[in-house]
Amino acid sequence: MPTKIEKDSITGTNTTGHEWDGLKELNTPLPKWWLYVFYATIAFSIVWMAIYPSLPVTGARGLSGWTARGAIGPALEAEKAAREPMLAKLRAATPAQIAADPEMRAFALAGGRIAFANNCAGCHGAGGQGAPGGFPSLADDDWLYGGSFDAIQHTIRHGVRNGESDEARGVAMPRFQADGLLKAEQVADTAEYVLSLTGRATDAAAAQRGGQVFAENCVSCHGEKGEGNRDMGAPRLNDQVWLYGGDKASLMRSIGWSRAGVMPSWGGRLDPATVNMLTVYVHALGGGE
Ligand code: HEC
Ligand code: HEC
Known part of the structure; x- marks a missing residue:
């Protein structure tokens, strides 16, 4: 490649001496002030990296020992x-x-x-x-x-x-069906009785049988009318507030297997x-x- 530096006649600027098929490149270097600022930023970043933790490495520290946490x-x-x-x-x-x-x-x-x-x-x-x-x-x-x-x-x-x-807090309710204290039918009857406490029973005869079971097994904790007992954390059963659901299936699960919130x-x-x-x-x- 020829490297003949000459003055461009139109702009008055020197060429770099490079020429491609008659096209010549003007030599217009970056302004000096810009170049020195650029070099200064590079130098600054090196100093910065030395002083402050800047490498993406856990525990990396700079010479100053500075950390964001500190x-x-x-x-x-x-x-x-x-x-x-x-x-x-x-x-x-x-x-x-x-x-x-x-x-x-x-x-x-x-x-x-x-x-x-x-x-x-x-x-x-x-x-x-x-x-x-x-x-x-x-x-x-x-x-x-x-x-x-x-x-x-x-x-x-x-x-x-x-x-x-x-x-x-909290006593443990017996697992009436799981531990064989009550039969499945008795648990279903008792659930029906519990439903009756909030006027939702659909089988009056079953609810009546369940009432008997309730009186024998449940009142000691849940109270005569299912009003609950705070000393034991036995929930009220005659309101509409349920920890584990008030539908019959949930009640049978609560009675038969008991629950123990922790x-x-x-x-x-x-x-x-x-x-x-x-x-x-x-x-x-x-x-x-
Ligand atoms: C030793 C005391 C004790 C006895 C006896 C007992 N329970 Fe419980 N019962 C509890 C406790 C305590 C809880 C609350 C458990 C929890 O919060 O995890 C509970 C929860 C329940 C729940 C769930 C209430 C809700 O809000 O979801 C039902 C239903 C229930 N008992 C019915 C009965 C029935 C019916 C009997 C009798 C067959 C019975 N319990 C006997 C102490 C007792
Ligand atoms: C892991 C779950 C869990 C966390 C976390 C938890 N609780 Fe509980 N909390 C429960 C359960 C379950 C009960 C009901 C226990 C039962 O069935 O008797 C309860 C009961 C309570 C009660 C009694 C309510 C009543 O009706 O008497 C209070 C008050 C309470 N929690 C406050 C708190 C506070 C305050 C915190 C946070 C510091 C907290 N709980 C964190 C699970 C939790």
Whole structure:
């Protein structure tokens, strides 16, 4: 390739000396200032990569030792320190005292909402509305164990049938059919009787036979009229609120094989201030007593 540098007669600019079939290339280099800025950015990036963690490798650190997590630490500490006086107050107060103090109450409701979303919503629903399969609504006034501050707090602290806490809530209902305590027909009759408690029985004779079985086997926990018993967590059977379904098939399953809802204990997992905030929050969901 010929490399004859010459001045282009039209633009007055030198050519590079390259020529293809009579076409010549003008030599118009990048402006110097642009080029130096470009080199500077390259140099800057090398220095940057040396100082800060920039390689996509777990645990990679730059010469400065800076990390994003380390940088947020003091901010989190400051945040915690700012909250601590209020948390100390919440720890020392009873839920009733918290609810009566507007400032503590506002803090507890906000904190309780977040703690509920993190720990409870998976079972009890985002708004505490409950879920099918034995997860009770916490937003109504139908309580298994009671809706007072003390009762709610005890339930949260110790949980239900979890084998974690000696003070956990809930007795075990016998498995009447599975363990041969009642025959299948008796279970069906008893289910019919339970339906009659809410005026839904379709077989009066069966319901009457079931009433006999109920009186002998069930009233000790569920009460004479199926009104339930909070000491045992035996649900009310004469209302329309069901943990496991109120149709005949679900009732027969509940009676024959029994159910045993489990809730973890939170006393050992959450800060006492958080348990208090949750208590006030749940109490305020609508059904607090
Ligand atoms: C693994 C699922 C699960 C989680 C998580 C859970 N619960 Fe429960 N909770 C249950 C079940 C199941 C019951 C009902 C137990 C029964 O059948 O007696 C219950 C019952 C309750 C009750 C008693 C309601 C009543 O009617 O007396 C309260 C109060 C409660 N939970 C609050 C909470 C709070 C607050 C949290 C979060 C810190 C929480 N639960 C987390 C499963 C859960
Ligand atoms: C030792 C006490 C005990 C006895 C006796 C008992 N139950 Fe229960 N029953 C419970 C408890 C506690 C629960 C709640 C289980 C749960 O929450 O997981 C329950 C739940 C139920 C449910 C489900 C309620 C719902 O909301 O879904 C039905 C129905 C029921 N029992 C009917 C009966 C019948 C009928 C008998 C008699 C044949 C009986 N129970 C005897 C304690 C008892």
